[in-house]
Amino acid sequence: MIKIKGNYIFKCTYDKDSLEEMDIIKSSTQNIENAYLKSDKMADASRILKKYKNDCVCTLPLCNTVEAQSLGANIVIDEISTPRAKDYKYKTIDELMEIKNLDLSSSLVNEVLKAVSKLSDEGEDIVLNIEGPITILTSLIDLTKVIKAIRKEKDKLDDILEFIKDFIIDYGVEGVKSGAKIISYADPTGNMDILGERTYSKLNSEITLKIINELKDKVGDRALIHVCGRTTSSLLNLGLIEINEIGFCEDALYGEALLKLPSKGVNLVGQNCIKKTKKNVDSAKIYEVKILK
Structure with missing residues (x-):
């Protein structure tokens, strides 16, 4: 096992991809909102992106605001x-507590799940991207108010994070039931390189471990949990996880290799980017993740 504890930062090199992909999405529909809001158009756009990128998997959803929008965020689509x-939909932590009373039965995550099911029925292998709690919260409320709540309203904040945790896990499990083969977990604005070690340790490290661990246990060998490299490195730096490089002898794409791992007894990997699915596995190393806490 490789145990890293210190100032390790995963370098993300795919930040500009979303704008390029957006141009492809525009070409898939006359109304761009439909590609983000309607299951059939989501599925069509995902398939077109797969073909354009010469990838081996379809990826859903097409943006990182689905969870937040399902919890009431005011999202602009243009x-x-x-x-x-x-x-920001919510101005205070007390107002934010209202998300616990939302009826999520007809929320946007359900459109995504329908799109996953549609593509799965058509024989596609699907990656379901899921955002972490801090990224979700930053579309709902000013992050500075969340950070202040660590000290002043911790019980309420813990209650909110626990609710979002359960929401994320339910979404992931339903995604696998709908046909997703890989759950890609990331929390772009909730990593140590953004929050700093002290705030990350108090705000997001524990809830992240809970989400990853519960998803892993509930999904079992039905799908693979892939943790973003930046999230993985944040946990590595605190000594909360270990990673072990997995050798892969076959000539395969990273995505193809990932799809085979659950049948080999591996269902939790990280320290890499899910956007490398079209890369050769030799240039995109696979690391199994072991949770220590």
């Missing part, structure tokens, strides 16, 4: 940029 929060 042709200028990718979907994003217009403003």
